[in-house]
Amino acid sequence: MENSTIQKITDDLLPQKFGKQGKLWVAFLSILCVIGFIAYCRQVYKGLVVTSMRDYVSWGIYISNFVFFVAISLVGSLITAVLRLTNAEWSTPLTRIAEIIAVSAITFASIIIVVDMGRPDRFYNLFLHGRLQSPIIWDVIVITTYFFISLLLLYFPLLPDLQILLKYKEKTSKGLYKLYSFLGSFWKNTPEQEKISNRAINILSITIIPVAFSIHTVTSWLFATTYRPGWDSTNFGAYFISGAFLVGAGAVIVAMYVFRAHYNLEKYITDSHFDKMGKVLVLLALLYLYFNVNEFLVPAFKMKKSEEEHLMGLFTGEFAAVFWFAISTAMIIPILILVFKNGRKPFPAFIAGILVVIGSWFKRYLIVTPTLLHPFLPMHDVPANYKHYFPTWEEWAIAIGSLAGALLIITIFARIFPIIPIHETIIETEQHEKA
Template identity: 40%
Template sequence: MDLEIRKRELVKEFSPMLKKSTKTSKIWIAFLIAIILVGVVAFIIQAVKGHEVTGMRDNVVWGIYIINFIFFVCLSYSGAFISGILHFFKTPWKNSVMRIVEIITVLSLIIGPIFILLCIGRLDRLHYLFLYPRIQSPITWDIIAILTDLIGCFIYLYLTFIPDFAILRDNSKKAPAWRQKLYKKLAIGYYDTPTQREKLHKITRTMSAMIIALAIIAYSVLAWIFSLTLQPGWNSSIFAPYFIVAGLYSGIGVIIIAMYLIRKFYHLEHYIRKIHFIGAGVILLVISLLFGYFTFSEYFSRWFSHKTHDVNLLNTLFNRYFWMFIFANYIGVIAPIIILFFKKFRTIKSITFAAVIAVLGLWFNRYLIIVPTLETPYLPIQDSRPEFIHYSATWIEWALSFAGVAAFILFFILIMRLVPIIPMSGIIDHEREQKRHPKNLTQNQK
């Protein structure tokens, strides 16, 4: 009986997040929809007029669409890896961040591949990738990896939602009829019996182990698309681990930013506490050191080799993209290290600021990997106009990029309207375990 009372209390506590729409939230949602509509207009213009409305030309055939694709996909793989790892920890603080990480993972895997479609000139031939795949091509394996990871992460996310769907089904009598029916269907007959709980735990544990492996394999395949290409700056043997570390770097940063915004907007200070930010900040510090090491190794070996094409690429970076290079590889790495290294700087706001710098720095780092390399090919096109050699994104590309970010945030908000961002089942499991082993859990909290 006490358990049922506790479930009703949690539903009552989190109900405002699911139902109530404040004036600020309505304005924010309207703003996101407006950005998406501008992106739809930009897409229609691009579909009608072709890629001539973008900055992509003969030399630079990839632009910020590919950069956004890499960024979102690396965010999804890092989220899958982190959520899989967190599932194996028994510390109570993981409950407050697990769902944030899981939602980021799935949404990134949905939004990211859309940018690949925007980069394809002939979408009417898209089905050929599936009808006539070349098994020798890394792109074919990348498609397989993304689809497999998307299915696996979606199943994993749904499995973690089932206990909360059951709680909402049994304790949301005042909710609209459509919401009650939806919770009933999504709960699929789960009633939190010991047998069901044990089976769900085993399945979720197995899935968490699988998505860790999928994350490593899938992002390695994406890195091989570049490293197996004979282009200056891409043909590198360390690209796979470099991409994995970069993915974790961006993933931790976005998770910290999401925690800060959700904590502030929904007043969840009781659940998302300073310990979460300090823990994430320390992880970001370690990853930033690794990312800095890989970045230094990549550029130093290229500079020291004295190969003509590497020298040309470095000249492009230091001349045309000097300030972007400084921000991406110096400020974007050193600033988070300085902020997070000293304990007195590890406040919630300073850790979030370091995360923002890290995420922006990583996006520009992806830009420097793609664009300068394509602007300095092995065989440059002679007597071409500068706009055909150099790349500059148009408003069409920026509009679609911001529309992708807006869609990511909007879907995140809509999911939070369906289930609480703090898993109620996790709170109940923690309290149940606390009654069984009060001493051990008290020590873990300390």
């Protein structure tokens, strides 16, 4: 392979300084994070009373956000592990995007749980007084484990790229150079090192799949092990996992489009990538739609009295607008867009990805809140506002701040590290040329 080609790939994929747009984007996200932090400080100072959560709805948009983050984090295992193990080489440029989405999402999933607790000092009680029988403890364990696996899966493939970054000392700041040195100065590309690294990546790719399935199954069990209309379902594990893969894949398509457009990566994230990811997204949307039909049609067919209020609230009642919006935007419209070849072009696929992500957030809200408003045994003599839930500005600010925080991690990561693996791209280009 010619040096000029290698040089071209390296130059194209090296992290670039923020331009005007990038700076504005970081400033915008930072402002949202600061507003969220101020709202959180108010919540810590005044207590959870600043939220709309009361005796009925004790899990509001914080937990919806948590479920959304956990769901989106599953993409790490889909793109990195499943596609790697199935030798889908086309996924190489997407692996790092998927992994950083997974790491940032799982980080904020953990943070939002502490926010939901009200008093942050209560977090250590989970470890001091947690019961092994409780799905909440299972969730704490699998989230921690998944976070470390995702971090390692991000780190190992980064090692060869760190060596390349260290080579371009003149293009990096002192601080970043120190960071690259700390993280990967020991990587010398020796066959032994490569062998160990490849083995580690394979081990991680295998390990992450059951852990990823566990993380979202356990999250679904937080609901399904509670006897309530809408949650009392044996379908929940599979229902959650299929939904998680869908939103994760949607997020990857959005990130692919943004990085491609912003960093001019058309040669690396090609139309073919959008086409393939579009097909994956259609498959996942159909799968999730199938589980949704199961989840709603079966109880609606029987329409047990206790479930009726909850289901009718979703279909035609208080939550109907949000419900049909979520079903349409997360599944039906993306399927209709992506099922056609032209719909799998970058821009339509990006729109479909955006719709999936937005629809999926509202879907998580619908899983959490309406059920809490319709318990089997309604409370008596509660204030009227207990029977409805609309988040306060503090809740919106914290939820939006956490989403902005996750985006900020991804943005800063892309500024510091190559968002497409340089070393792997060079190797694969070499292999293609030889073939």
